Amino acid sequence: MEKDEQVYRGKISFINYEKQFATIDYLHNTKQKSVNFKTNAADSGKKPHQFKLNDSVSFQLRLSDRGDKMTAYNVKFIHNEAVDLLIQKSAIENRFAGYLKIVDGKFFVKEVESYVLFPIQLSKWEKEPVETAANVAISFKLINIDKPNSIAAELFSHNYTAEYKKALQHFDKKIDIEAVVARVSPHAVYLNLFGEKMQAKLSVTEAEKETIKEGDIIPVNIVHLTSNRVVVKRVTA
Structure with a gap:
């Protein structure tokens, strides 16, 4: 039997993220069975899913490439009870402990309780944790909880770049910034605020754009700032 058209249901009992394979436990004809599958397989669904421990999935069976055993394919995520429970808890208090x-x-x-892995989502101006921080206990919250394929963790402790810290100071104290024009597009002017690592878009009129060129200095104020977005306004005399 090279390919089985029957659709089975089971639960992921083991994942090796480095080697990109996982094991599904399932019941067939009253017998408990297990089968492996490649988590990066193209036929695991059109929309990529970050498979997690205890995911309930549907799948089909076929012979492996070597032809010596069955392997799962067309693996599709159904739900994860542990993740569902964490989402319910987040509605009361969105703060969890993990490593x-x-x-x-x-x-x-x-x-720590479910052993579910969530990818960490960092802001545009946030540094990655250092490798020595692996296995360190840390607090986090869940984000994108309305999108099962995009659920991620946001840490409560942030290590922002020097550029973002400067922007925060200038925003809080309403200090002018001598921004440098990095690029002039047909629709806007793009400015480097504190070097090339933080850029903002400046809306200008067609007449103003004609007088602006790359390298010009334009004084601006930050009027809106989040960890992923900065909005500036030109300072006028």
């Missing part, structure tokens, strides 16, 4: 983990060069946090 930093490094998987395939990327940072994740493992929730």
Whole structure:
């Protein structure tokens, strides 16, 4: 039997993120069985899913490439009871404890009770944790909880870049910034605020744009600042 058209249901009992494979436990004809699958397989669904421990999934079976055993394919995420419970808890208090983990060069946090791994989402101007922080206890909250394929963790402790810290000071104290024009596009002017690592878009009229060129100095004020967005306004005499 090279391919089985039957659709099975099971639960992920093991994941090796580095080698990108996982094990599904399922019941067939009253017998408990297990089968492996590649988590990065193209047929695991059109929209990428970060498979987690205890995910309930549907799948089909076929012979492995070596032809010596069955493997799962067309693996589709159904739900995860542990994640569902954490989402319910987040509605009351969105604060959890976990440990930093490094998987395939990327940072994740493992929730202490469920052992579920969530990818860490950093802001545009936030530094990654250092590798020595792996396995360190840390607090986090869940974000994107309305999108099962995009649920991530945001740490409560942030290590922002020097540029963001400067921007925060200038925003709080309403200090003017001598911004440098980095690029002039057909629709806007792009400014470097504190070097090239923090850029803002300045809306200008067509007449104003004609007089602006790359390298010009334009005094601006920050009128809106979040960890992912900065909005500036030109300072006028």
